[in-house]
Amino acid sequence: MQNNQPEYAIETKNLFIFYGSFAAVSEVNIKIEKQKVTAIIGPSGCGKSTLLRAFNRMNDFVPSSYVTGEILLQGQNLYGKNIDPVEVRRKIGMVFQKPNPFPKSIYENISWGAKINGFKGNMDELVEQSLRGAALWDEVKDKLKKSAYELSGGQQQRLCIARTIAIQPEIILMDEPASALDPISTLRIEELMQELKKNYTIIIVTHNMQQAARVSDYTAMMMLEKDGSRSGTVIEFSETTKIFTNPKDKRTEDYVTGRFG
Amino acid sequence: MNQNHYPQNDSFRRTLSGRYRLANLWQGLFFTALVIAILSLVALLYNVVDGAFGYVAYEYKHAPSEFSAKPLDQLSKSELLELLKTNLSSGAFKKLDNEKPMEKRFKSDLYSLVLERLIQIDTKQTWSLTDSILHAKDIKAEVSQKYPKAKLEFRSWLTPVFLTTPMSSKAEFAGVRTAILGSLWMVGIAILFALPIGTGAAIYLQEYADKNFINRVIQTNINNLAGVPSIVYGMLGLAIFVRTFEGFTSGSMFGVTDSNGRTILSAGLTMGILVLPLIIINAQEAIKAVPDSLRQAAFGVGATRWQTVWHHVLPNALPGILTGSILAVSRAIGETAPLIVVGASTFISVDPSGPFSKFTALPIQIYQWTTRAQSEFHSIAAAAIIVLLILLLTLNATAVLLRNRVQRKY
Numbered sequence: 001m002q003n004n005q006p007e008y009a010i011e012t013k014n015l016f017i018f019y020g021s022f023a024a025v026s027e028v029n030i031k032i033e034k035q036k037v038t039a040i041i042g043p044s045g046c047g048k049s050t051l052l053r054a055f056n057r058m059n060d061f062v063p064s065s066y067v068t069g070e071i072l073l074q075g076q077n078l079y080g081k082n083i084d085p086v087e088v089r090r091k092i093g094m095v096f097q098k099p100n101p102f103p104k105s106i107y108e109n110i111s112w113g114a115k116i117n118g119f120k121g122n123m124d125e126l127v128e129q130s131l132r133g134a135a136l137w138d139e140v141k142d143k144l145k146k147s148a149y150e151l152s153g154g155q156q157q158r159l160c161i162a163r164t165i166a167i168q169p170e171i172i173l174m175d176e177p178a179s180a181l182d183p184i185s186t187l188r189i190e191e192l193m194q195e196l197k198k199n200y201t202i203i204i205v206t207h208n209m210q211q212a213a214r215v216s217d218y219t220a221m222m223m224l225e226k227d228g229s230r231s232g233t234v235i236e237f238s239e240t241t242k243i244f245t246n247p248k249d250k251r252t253e254d255y256v257t258g259r260f261g
Numbered sequence: 262m263n264q265n266h267y268p269q270n271d272s273f274r275r276t277l278s279g280r281y282r283l284a285n286l287w288q289g290l291f292f293t294a295l296v297i298a299i300l301s302l303v304a305l306l307y308n309v310v311d312g313a314f315g316y317v318a319y320e321y322k323h324a325p326s327e328f329s330a331k332p333l334d335q336l337s338k339s340e341l342l343e344l345l346k347t348n349l350s351s352g353a354f355k356k357l358d359n360e361k362p363m364e365k366r367f368k369s370d371l372y373s374l375v376l377e378r379l380i381q382i383d384t385k386q387t388w389s390l391t392d393s394i395l396h397a398k399d400i401k402a403e404v405s406q407k408y409p410k411a412k413l414e415f416r417s418w419l420t421p422v423f424l425t426t427p428m429s430s431k432a433e434f435a436g437v438r439t440a441i442l443g444s445l446w447m448v449g450i451a452i453l454f455a456l457p458i459g460t461g462a463a464i465y466l467q468e469y470a471d472k473n474f475i476n477r478v479i480q481t482n483i484n485n486l487a488g489v490p491s492i493v494y495g496m497l498g499l500a501i502f503v504r505t506f507e508g509f510t511s512g513s514m515f516g517v518t519d520s521n522g523r524t525i526l527s528a529g530l531t532m533g534i535l536v537l538p539l540i541i542i543n544a545q546e547a548i549k550a551v552p553d554s555l556r557q558a559a560f561g562v563g564a565t566r567w568q569t570v571w572h573h574v575l576p577n578a579l580p581g582i583l584t585g586s587i588l589a590v591s592r593a594i595g596e597t598a599p600l601i602v603v604g605a606s607t608f609i610s611v612d613p614s615g616p617f618s619k620f621t622a623l624p625i626q627i628y629q630w631t632t633r634a635q636s637e638f639h640s641i642a643a644a645a646i647i648v649l650l651i652l653l654l655t656l657n658a659t660a661v662l663l664r665n666r667v668q669r670k671y
Binding site: 056086087089090093094095102112113116163166167 | 471472552554555556557558559560561562563564565568572573577
């Protein structure tokens with residue numbers, strides 16, 4: 001990456017997300033740069049999570065939801081005819097709002113995803129590597145056979161991150177990953193994200209604007225459309241520093257300066 | 262809003278005491294309801310226990326000394342067999358031998374045969390537990406006057422022997438072994454049939470089915486099926502299993518020749534259909550209780566729907582599914598009506614030997630005994646009810662224990 005031309009991990013083209021006849025998200029055109037952290041911010045109910053879940057087709061589980069437009073991963077439309085959503089989720093991992101480890105041992109939490117995806121390498125190595133990658137190894141290396149539920153909330157969330165990087169995705173989606181955690185655990189997750197972006201592209205939804213300012217390189221500001229359709233869209237997308245210091249849109253400025261939302 | 266519309270001080274306290282009065286009235290009504298419920302339960306238990314214990318007056322038609330110098334209960338198995346051989350008519354002995362070869366019978370069975378066929382105990386009268394306790398003297402006086410030769414004995418009709426003896430035409434020698442074995446066989450077949458099918462249907466409905474019109478209709482009908490009177494399932498079992506599939510349920514397909522469609526298999530399958538809606542509904546609830554976050558976690562690491570269900574949903578729903586199945590079993594064990602229709606035998610003294618046997622079941626036996634005129638049959642019916650109740654309580658307790666033990670934390 002010597003040239004200045006940025007490399008994109010994923011991009012959306014004229015993306016609309018519908019629940020039945022209701023367009024929850026409309027007309028999103030953003031390009032997410034590789035190995036950067038991109039934050040999606042905005043008020044409650046503007047479709048941040050819906051947009052995030054569209055990236056790995058988690059919205060497929062919501063009955064009556066569908067998508068128009070395209071999401072392109074290396075030029076391939078994720079909603080194309082021949083694309084299997086399982087394959088999409090294998091390439092685009094996800095960390096959820098509430099830590100949700102499997103009710104199994106710490107070791108199995110990591111190994112299960114690898115096993116079902118046909119991992120043929122050394123499992124012990126993969127588990128250690130993933131736990132180290134999630135900055136959890138030193139805390140759990142002596143109790144890999146213990147239940148994941150014995151860990152604290154912050155540790156559980158890092159275990160979920162380890163579980164995600166174990167299947168070596170290209171992109172990691174994080175849906176408010178720290179909102180259920182205390183400030184110290186939050187800090188550790190944020191530090192971890194800075195580590196992870198060396199190898200992965202990260203897209204994070206957050207309610208916390210300081211967090212977005214701290215961790216992200218790019219920020220997408222989402223807001224309900226002004227036409228009263230209750231449909232959310234990205235009103236501004238650029239470098240995080242620009243969004244927070246010199247926003248183009250008045251609504252973005254009002255939001256990030258705390259005047260509403 | 263300058264004016265204060267709320268009552269103050271004394272008038273407030275007056276309204277407050279009014280509110281309490283009403284509350285107390287309702288509380289009293291609820292308490293009464295509880296007392297009525299408990300009283301009916303106590304009455305039921307009293308009624309059962311009252312019949313199962315008490316005095317009994319009986320006579321020997323022939324003294325034991327007519328047959329053997331030794332006391333009967335000290336005889337060995339072969340001596341008992343010899344006794345029967347010499348004293349019974351050869352026709353009667355052959356008939357017994359045909360039912361079940363005499364050599365293969367237990368010693369206790371032979372002993373009761375000796376009592377039944379040779380000594381011929383004749384029960385004159387039985388008394389309930391209450392009478393036996395309150396009017397013991399009167400009973401003794403009455404017996405010595407009315408039946409001077411009779412022995413009076415305080416008896417528990419519920420004994421270990423009662424559990425291990427087969428059916429007999431004499432109440433004193435009748436037991437529930439045949440009925441218990443019949444019930445267990447039937448319930449075993451029912452659960453083998455209904456558990457996999459029910460769980461499968463529940464998985465499909467919860468995890469795969471779209472929420473469309475047809476599936477909603479199916480769901481509603483399953484819920485309604487759980488409330489269909491059991492006799493209707495009996496008719497269904499009669500039409501389908503006993504008649505239509507007679508070749509299968511009688512075992513003639515497999516070379517069994519001595520039976521018709523009224524077999525344990527027919528009864529078990531009928532019971533299986535009867536508990537199927539219960540199992541489906543319970544399994545659905547158990548599957549619903551597995552949090553969505555777990556499914557999302559599995560999908561998030563690239564699992565297919567089936568891998569998610571097999572590795573995460575099912576293991577976590579299993580305790581709930583098993584609890585539901587145990588409750589379904591206890592329902593099946595207590596059912597009587599479908600068995601009457603499907604054709605349980607009311608009198609059978611031979612243990613069921615397989616799915617193609619004729620059979621009887623505990624509730625059938627109880628029903629049959631309570632309809633007899635002689636009071637000693639009512640006593641063994643009461644004893645059999647206690648057996649059934651203990652069986653049911655054990656099953657339900659197991660279900661509760663299982664549920665509490667494997668509570669998931671998520």
